[in-house]
Structures are given as C-alpha cells and as structure tokens.
Amino acid sequence: xxxxxxxxxxxxxxxxxxxxxxxxxxxxxxxxxxxxxxxxxxxxxxxxxxxxxxxxxxxxxxxxxxxxxxxxxxxxxxxxxxxxxxxxxxxxxxxxxxxxxxxxxxxxxxxxxxxxxxxxxxxxxxxxxxxxxxxxxxxxxxxxxxxxxxxxxxxxxxxxxxxxxxxxxxxxxxxxxxxxxxxxxxxxxxxxxxxxxxxxxxxxxxxxxxxxxxxxxxxxxxxxxxxxxxxxxxxxxxxxxxxxxxxxxxxxxxxxxxxxxxxxxxxxxxxxxxxxxxxxxxxxxxxxxxxxxxxxxxxxxxxxxxxxxxxxxxxxxxxxxxxxxxxxxxxxxxxxxxxxxxxxxxxxxxxxxxxxxx
Numbered sequence: 167x168x169x170x171x172x173x174x175x176x177x178x179x180x181x182x183x184x185x186x187x188x189x190x191x192x193x194x195x196x197x198x199x200x201x202x203x204x205x206x207x208x209x210x211x212x213x214x215x216x217x218x219x220x221x222x223x224x225x226x227x228x229x230x231x232x233x234x235x236x237x238x239x240x241x242x243x244x245x246x247x248x249x250x251x252x253x254x255x256x257x258x259x260x261x262x263x264x265x266x267x268x269x270x271x272x273x274x275x276x277x278x279x280x281x282x283x284x285x286x287x288x289x290x291x292x293x294x295x296x297x298x299x300x301x302x303x304x305x306x307x308x309x310x311x312x313x314x315x316x317x318x319x320x321x322x323x324x325x326x327x328x329x330x331x332x333x334x335x336x337x338x339x340x341x342x343x344x345x346x347x348x349x350x351x352x353x354x355x356x357x358x359x360x361x362x363x364x365x366x367x368x369x370x371x372x373x374x375x376x377x378x379x380x381x382x383x384x385x386x387x388x389x390x391x392x393x394x395x396x397x398x399x400x401x402x403x404x405x406x407x408x409x410x411x412x413x414x415x416x417x418x419x420x421x422x423x424x425x426x427x428x429x430x431x432x433x434x435x436x437x438x439x440x441x442x443x444x445x446x447x448x449x450x451x452x453x454x455x456x457x458x459x460x461x462x463x464x465x466x467x468x469x470x471x472x473x474x475x476x477x478x479x480x481x482x483x484x485x486x487x488x489x490x491x492x493x494x495x496x497x498x499x500x501x502x503x504x505x506x507x508x509x510x511x512x513x514x515x516x517x518x519x520x521x522x523x524x
Contacts, residue, residue: 194523195455195468198511205246205253205494205502214244215479216328216428217494217502220278221486222286224309225249228494229259229276229288230502241272243290247310253504259313260302262292274299277326278310281333286310287360289325296346301325303360315361323355323364328380329430329482335388340411342381342393349373352381352395352405352417370405371417378403378417382431384439384461392461398426400447404461421520422456422464423447428480434509435485440467442481442493445522453478453495454522455507457514466523467512470495470505478503485509 205217205228214232221227226248233241242261246253262271274291281287286306293299301324305315319325326341334340334356341355343366351369370393371378381395393405393414402422405414422443427450429443438457441464445454455468470493471478481495491507515523 193469193472194466194515195507195511195513198468198507198509198513199470199505200490200508201504201506203504204497205504206256207501209501210256211240211244213241213499214502215496215499216275217480217496218276218278218330218482219484219492219494219504220280220286220330221484221492222280222309223283224311226486226492227278227286227310228253228502228504229278229290229310230494230496231273231276231290232256232258233272236499237272237295239270239272241274243273243276243288245310249309259288259310260290260304275328277328277330279326279330281339288313289360291324291327298347299324305361317361320364323366325355325360325364328428328480329382330484332383332385334385334411338411340383342383342395344379344381344395345369346379350377350379350398352378352393354381354393354411354414356411367414370414371403376403376417376419380428381405382429384431384433386433386461394420394429394431394441396424396426396428400424400426402429402443420464421517423520425449430481430483432483432485432491434491435489436509438509440483440491440509440512442470442483442495444479449474450477450479451475453481455493455512456517457512464517464520465513466515466517468507469522471497 211232217230219228229245242258244256245259246256277289279287284307288304291299301319304313327343331341343355354367357364378395378397381393384392391407402424403417431441451474453471456464457467479496493505497503
C-alpha cells in the first residue's frame with residue numbers, strides 16, 4: 167500500500183493513538199499532530215533510547231538501542247517495521263557479542279539511512295563506552311527484513327554518530343560525526359561506498375572552549391550547508407559551509423537552547439527546515455519543533471511534550487514521500503514514541519532572543 171493511503175487512513179484512528187495524542191499534544195502546534203503513538207506498548211527490555219527512522223519502498227523502519235540500562239552489556243539494537251497500519255513486534259537485530267573475547271559489549275546510537283531506490287543502511291556503535299566505541303555498517307535491500315552485508319568501519323572512523331547522513335550531488339555520503347575520547351569534538355566523515363574507503367575532516371571546535379557532539383546536517387543548496395549540534399554550554403551550536411562541504415566554519419553558538427541532549431533536523435521538500443530539540447538549557451522535560459527558511463532565524467512551531475521532571479529526548483526526524491513529517495524519540499527511557507505531523511499545519515511564531523512563546 168502506498169504511504170499516502172496509509173496516512174490518510176491513519177487520520178481516522180481511534181483508541182491508543184488518539185489517547186496519546188490528546189495527552190501529549192497540549193500546546194503550540196497541536197493541530198499539526200495527526201498521529202501520536204508508541205512503537206511498542208510493552209517493550210521486552212527495561213530501557214530504550216536513541217531511536218532512528220527511515221522510509222523504504224516497503225514502509226517505515228525504526229531502530230533504537232535497548233537493554234537493562236544504557237551501557238550495560240545486554241544492550242542491543244532493536245528494530246521495528248511499519249508495513250501497513252501497525253508496527254511489527256521489535257526484534258533485536260544486532261548485539262555486541264564478541265566470541266573471541268567471550269564477552270558481550272553494549273551497543274549504542276543506531277542510524278538508519280535509505281540510500282537510492284533499494285539500499286537501507288544501518289550504522290551502529292559497539293563498545294564499553296562512548297570514549298572507546300567502534301562502528302559497524304549493515305546493508306538491507308528489503309526494508310530491513312534481512313541484512314546482506316556487514317562491516318566494521320575502519321579504525322578511527324565512526325560514521326554518522328547519531329543523525330542521518332546526507333547524499334551530496336557527487337555521490338558522496340556525508341556524515342556528521344564526533345568523538346568523546348579526548349573531550350567533545352565535532353568533525354565530518356565522507357565516503358562514496360560505506361563498505362569501502364572513508365575520509366575525515368579535522369575537528370570543528372575546541373573541546374575546551376566549546377565541547378560539542380552529535381551533528382545534524384542540512385543542505386540548503388549544493389554550496390550552502392549547515393551543521394547543528396549538541397553542546398555542554400546550554401545552547402545549540404552551528405557551523406556553515408559555503409563551498410559544497412569542502413570547508414567549514416568553526417563552531418559558534420546559536421540563540422537556541424540545549425540541555426546537553428541530542429537534536430535532529432530535516433529540510434522539507436518545500437524548502438523549510440524543521441528542527442527537533444529540547445527548548446531548554448536544563449532538563450529534558452520539553453520536546454519542541456522549530457522552523458526556519460534560512461537556518462538563521464528560527465520560529466516556534468510545535469510542542470511535542472511538556473512534563474517537567476520527565477525525559478523526552480534524542481529525536482530523529484524525516485519527511486516521507488507523502489509529505490508528512492515523522493519524529494521518533496525516547497519517552498521516559500521506557501518506550502519509543504512516533505509522531506506524524508502535517509507540515510502546513512505547523513505554527514510559525516517568532517522567538518525573540520530564542521525564547522519559546524508562552
């Protein structure tokens with residue numbers, strides 16, 4: 167069934183999704199949210215985090231890491247597919263088992279990316295901690311049902327560290343990446359073949375002056391690109407390229423707050439940018455969407471969650487072929503939530519000095 171038909175029918179859903187919608191969409195941009203649901207109402211593991219989402223010809227696919235708690239050896243990569251009107255039961259598709267060492271390492275930060283007409287890439291991390299982890303890439307050609315190839319990335323390369331990469335016009339896959347082994351540093355990695363040779367830039371920041379990680383990438387045209395990322399300084403930081411990703415400016419602050427938590431953004435087909443993030447300098451009790459035409463002036467668009475003391479974090483955001491926006495995110499570390507948003511219904515309210523309207 168085509169995705170447009172799928173979402174037309176989903177507008178008429180009642181029950182769990184509708185109840186979640188009324189409970190969580192009280193605030194700015196409420197009328198833009200047409201579906202709000204948990205991917206799995208009864209997870210098989212105690213803790214889940216760091217979701218990712220992609221659209222394939224077979225339907226939507228989402229992944230995250232889950233286990234007893236973040237960093238525990240039993241944490242693996244879990245995946246669910248939406249090939250009709252419901253999400254499939256999640257399955258663990260990767261773990262950090264090392265037969266040679268007779269031990270299992272935790273998994274971290276999966277990233278799904280649909281490349282071309284058939285290829286679905288899955289990147290994920292394995293290792294004792296973010297300062298010592300390493301990365302793998304997998305390939306599926308049936309929407310994530312089976313994986314036909316897997317490879318560990320070359321030493322010193324990590325690939326897209328949290329958010330989806332972007333395809334440049336010259337068939338280069340550009341990834342926003344970062345390191346946490348000697349302070350927090352952001353850099354770029356690129357390749358024509360994820361299973362072949364990789365290349366890297368130098369760091370875009372000083373880990374002492376502006377510690378930052380987990381970039382999201384945006385292409386405004388073939389020459390002008392933007393990188394936005396998480397920091398320890400209470401605000402989102404940015405870097406720009408004006409020559410097609412060849413050179414990048416040093417990281418600098420934006421007016422948008424950040425509570426040391428992951429973000430993600432997407433450029434819509436109509437040209438608008440939508441950013442998913444926690445609009446606060448402390449805590450993760452709110453989750454928001456902001457929009458921009460140029461990446462420089464941001465407007466408040468939608469409040470997805472607002473419950474002080476709770477955690478709503480690590481959003482992933484895409485636009486599907488039917489024009490809808492899909493966001494997945496961590497819901498109190500217990501479940502992964504999926505929200506569908508109709509772009510024309512989003513608000514556009516100015517935020518002087520980066521203050522969310524109340």
